[in-house]
Amino acid sequence: MKILLIEDDLDLGNGVRIALTDHGMDIVWARNVEGAVRQLDEQPCDLVLLDLGLPDGDGLHLLTRLRREQGDLPVLILSARDALKDRLQGLDSGADDYLVKPFEVAELVSRIRALARRSYGFDGDTLAVRDLQLHVPTRRVSVQGRAVDLTASEYDLLRLLMMRIDRIVTRRTLEEQVLPGGQSNASNSLDVHMANLRRKIGDGYVRTVRGVGYVIDQQGAA
Structure with a gap:
């Protein structure tokens, strides 16, 4: 935090x-x-x-x-x-x-x-939204009880988004706080990491706000 x-x-x-x-x-x-x-x-x-x-x-x-x-x-x-x-x-x-x-x-x-x-919704140890859980002390992530293996950058992206449930996190913020050296938009590094993260945790969690950034909504799409 x-x-x-x-x-x-x-x-x-x-x-x-x-x-x-x-x-x-x-x-x-x-x-x-x-x-x-x-x-x-x-x-x-x-x-x-x-x-x-x-x-x-x-x-x-x-x-x-x-x-x-x-x-x-x-x-x-x-x-x-x-x-x-x-x-x-x-x-x-x-x-x-x-x-x-x-x-x-x-x-x-x-x-x-x-x-x-x-x-x-942060109890000091665990961040949770629907079936997705992130345990901060151990850096363990699970979906529906199934362990998810993330890289360091993928974990940091997810943690930052989950600390701001229902709040849009801009691309610039994600790049500056998570990616090595604050990699620029031109590198497409953020898009690659985000695509890998979505593939691992499943659809319905990370939503793209085009031209702005990303958000995890407390309530998923109906």
């Missing part, structure tokens, strides 16, 4: 980054609004951890922008603002959860996993 941590405190941010990395999460860290916007423009993430008191702006303004541009992106606020009115304002502004500082790492991990389950 790729998480964007937006936190200006050096000690807290580094501690959270290390702790979540130890739990198998991929952490990208920005220390201000400008850096967060740049990261969001350069690479998509699965979840945002958002501090409100940032040096170059209020986190609530960034949250409003996130809801306008990426309405379904899960956001968990991490803030020292502990008054009821602050928590309500954060949730009413579009946050999915609110955790008051200081907090225990174990609680943060549990809340992230709960938010991932609600957003993606």
Whole structure:
């Protein structure tokens, strides 16, 4: 799971980054609004951890922008603002959860996993859509209980798509995050990997959005 941590405190941010990395999460860290916007423009993430008191702006303004541009992106606020009115304002502004500082790492991990389950059906170990399952710790993939042998690139493509169920993943994102060296469209490498992946997992899972990218729908075609 790729998480964007937006936190200006050096000690807290580094501690959270290390702790979540130890739990198998991929952490990208920005220390201000400008850096967060740049990261969001350069690479998509699965979840945002958002501090409100940032040096170059209020986190609530960034949250409003996130809801306008990426309405379904899960956001968990991490803030020292502990008054009821602050928590309500954060949730009413579009946050999915609110955790008051200081907090225990174990609680943060549990809340992230709960938010991932609600957003993606991800329980921390297994991604599942219909009869297709991907077990993250072992990298095992199965369809209707039958094991599927995937290459590293095919597995990474599938995992990225399954982390974004019902959300289109662009060709550029897939190429930059999965293929070696961010191979270009001209190489047709993505098309080859995707064709092989579809052949192995079967029809009805990966849908092409022509000119844009690919998506796995929670509900298959009728």
